Amino acid sequence: MFNRTLFLYELKRSIKLLLILGAVMTMYIVIIINMYDPQMMKTLDSFSKMMPDLMASVGMNTGTHTLLEFMVSYLYGFILLLFPMLFSILRANNLIAKYTDNGTMALLLTGGHKRKTIVITQLAVLLLAVSLLIGYTTVLELIYARYQFPHSLDTMALLKLNLGLLFLHYFIASICFFFSCIFQDTKYSLGFGAGIPIFMYVLQMLANVGGKAEDAKYFTFFTLFDANGIITDKAYGLSSSFLLLAGAIILCVLSCIIFVKKDIYV
Structure with missing residues (x-):
């Protein structure tokens, strides 16, 4: 139920995109952590007062006190949501839908590879790559924050x-993979696989502004990732993220079932 050759091939193909997004995220994480000082926080607060709706829409809040609260405010409402989501959108489409669209999937199937083996292998590549991206983010934050601000x-x-962030991105990746398994045309796979998460994020931006919105x-499922609730240890903080994990498992199982049963012209 697992093809080692295909797994290593697709993991290798993921490295370039992982490195690019990892480099961009590294830049933002380092910059944001470096900005944690009283004077810079006053400057950022002044920006928030000038453009309150714009700053609130991407989760940037004023009045943060601890280093972690500061990181949540300026990293976890935009940077650490969108860049891993971009990875899932691009790779999920390439792992299944692109194979069926260009005829490569037919060659794999006629070559004796079982559908279940192919879909499980491709899903494993996607989830491992997402785990690596979030894992790298965690290690970088821990090392650099401790270096710059020991004991803070x-x-x-x-x-x-x-x-909780990992569970969120598992769920997003599973949405993208689900539509990649449903459609044989990449334009539909990308249309739904990218469209739904992006639309959900836009709704979250509107909700962050407050008021009637x-x-x-x-x-939107982004509400289930309550970064502030997690770090303040609220009862529902991390527990709501487990709903995202449960949803990801369900979508992954459905994706495999759909791919195994769908009609693919060979």
Whole structure:
């Protein structure tokens, strides 16, 4: 039920995109952590007062006190949501839908490879790559924050926070993979696989602004990742993220079933 050759081939193909996104995320993480000082926080607060709706839409809040609160405000509402999501959108489409669209999947099937083996292998590549990206983010934050501001970071809270972030990105990856398994045409796979997560994020941005738009939070799965709730140890903080993990498992199982049963012209 696992093809080692295909797994290593697709993992190798993922490295370039992982390195590019990892480099961009590294730049932002280092810059944001370096900005944690009273004077810079006053400057950022002044920007928030000038453009309150724009800053709130991407989760940037004023009045943060601890280093972790500062990181949550300026990293976990935009940077650490969008870049891993971009990876899932691009790779999920290439792992299944592109194979069927260009005829490569037919060659794999006629070559004696079982459908179940192919879909499980491709899914494993996607989930491992997402895990590597979030894992790298966690290690970088821990090392650099401790280097710059010793004894200022709540390590356990950060680990719980990034566990919730990982569950969120598992769910996003499973959405993208699900539509990649449904459609044989990449334009539809990308249309739904990218369109739904992006639309959900736009709803979250509207909910962050508040006012009448706040009710949008009931229509987006991003609400289940409550970064502030996790770091303040609220009862529902991390537990709501487990709903994302459960949803990811369900979508992954459905994806495999759909791919095994779908009609593929060979």
